Amino acid sequence: MATKEKLLEIKNLKQYFNEGKPNMVKAIDGLNFDIFRGETLGLVGESGCGKSTTGRTIIRLYDATDGEVLYEGENVHGKKSKKELLKFNRKMQMIFQDPSASLNPRMTVADCIAEGIDIHGLAKNRKERLARVHELLETVGLNKEHANRYPHEFSGGQRQRIGIARALAVEPDFIIADEPISALDVSIQAQVVNLMKKLQKEKGLTYLFIAHDLSMVKYISDRIGVMYFGKMVELADADELYNNPMHPYTRSLLSAIPQPDPDTERSRKRVTYDPNSHGYGKDELVEMREVRPGHFVLCSEAEYKMYQEKYAVK
Template identity: 55%
Template sequence: MAIHKNNNLPLVSVQALKKHFPINKHQTVKALNGISFNIHKGETFGLVGESGCGKSTVGRTIMGLYLPTAGQVHINGKDIHQTSVQENRTRRRQVQMIFQDPYASLNPRATIFEIIAEPLEIHQVHKDKNALRQHVYKLLEEVGLNPSHAHRYPHEFSGGQRQRVGIARALALEPEIIIADEPISALDVSIQAQIVLLLQRLQQEKKLTYLFIAHDLAMVKYLSDRVGVMYLGQMAEVAGSDELYANPLHPYTQALLSAIPVPDPDLEQKRQRILLKGELPSAINPPTGCVFHTRCPQAQAVCRQQPPVWKEHAPGHFAACHFIAEGNR
């Protein structure tokens, strides 16, 4: 799979990444099956797809929580799985994660202060306890929380407040890259907008680079500079956000976008939805040829037999489908 080309070295480069999870001697979950993409400094790269397509596995592999089965992840040109202990320690400060569930991702036995201070203590950022305390208070203020709440416990806070604590913890080591794994999906709609605005403000103030993993396509369009669409462990399409939403090339992307509600009732009534038949196939035994052919309304015999070639169809617009060149554009 080709890599998105840019004159500048990408901050993150994922190359032919595979991640398989053995279940037993005979079965393996092929969570990622050869995906490639780049993330450039300062941008937000959105990653979308159905549940089970491998989005979170991508984020955790970039974090170093999973070792890849094959392929590479480069950060600032260095393969993160071929580095020294000291380089790994530096990289852990460089890349941080905001998790999906603000209820499960915080230790219920630790105070908010202890949760945010933990990475600072592990990396020995402060030798002075007063400096550590002031740093934690500053982080709480940056995410819109009151420092006086630092010695309370997670159960005393709402879901939105807990997610702010998770964001403060992710910011503690001043990372370059934040992997946000569906950071708003567990929150009420009214709170989601607040968290999104907070993430945008922090990105501008701290020059952060985001990998934003989600299934809410409208939110991804609002937040992202470029978007990658995943299906069953593979990348179906990658393009700039505006380009992807205006001109989706892959049938799967077209189906996903057709499901986004339009605020105009007249337009919504006239729109044609693309309904996909059947369920997402098992990652244990993915379909031969194009993995999407079992649900694709345009599938033909070649789709069942041969995997499509990953190809650049317009500048910066990549997709893998046998029939794009024959009129899907």
């Protein structure tokens, strides 16, 4: 079996806002996980759990309070020259949640997409620049005639395709997709996700896919991490997580997914998560532990033994 290559390593990452003040918010509080080259890691959790902050801290839109983000072994948050930052920004790009807000309404689609091309000097002249824009538009399922239009002339799904084209313009290896389908109609969501899967296969991309729609996350992700109040509570392969959810918060999220069958929907039981139900002691060590191969859960030593007995591989 081939060894997976780590593209990104997150080590004890913390992001505190208003640090040292009475209203301090621990948006990310000690995250540890890896992302392997060529995979899609889904990151899920309720609103306000720190998913988007995680993505923005990884790509340096926020400076980390503590911890490390290692991309190909190099610390993203270390001191860097302008040249080093440009090199890093070309490798890692972001697709934002709101395609309307992420595109400059005063710029044509061609200029929006070509912004990265201009910054990194990837086109020798205007003709090459325009040819590259046309190629990117066609790659994401739009026409080259769209290049001279403005963002407001497009639908939400089309604007998100433009956002994807802009992210692809600098030929990155890693893309953070921050809830890229949440602002879209359900009928358009599958089209955008299928486009992302197609591009990943063609270009060997690696994704961090942030969302709160667990059914869609399962469809696109190889592995899924579940966040709760700034902490990762469970991490496993997508099928493993859905078939054997261990942490009570994960079980509560999965129980909330609507079922297409009315009879099943009426009879199914929803799980309510009570964060106080664990009853951890003051000095009890609570950390991510591997209960099954590749399946990690945030738990105490006592919970770990209980999970092992209940979910042992047979």
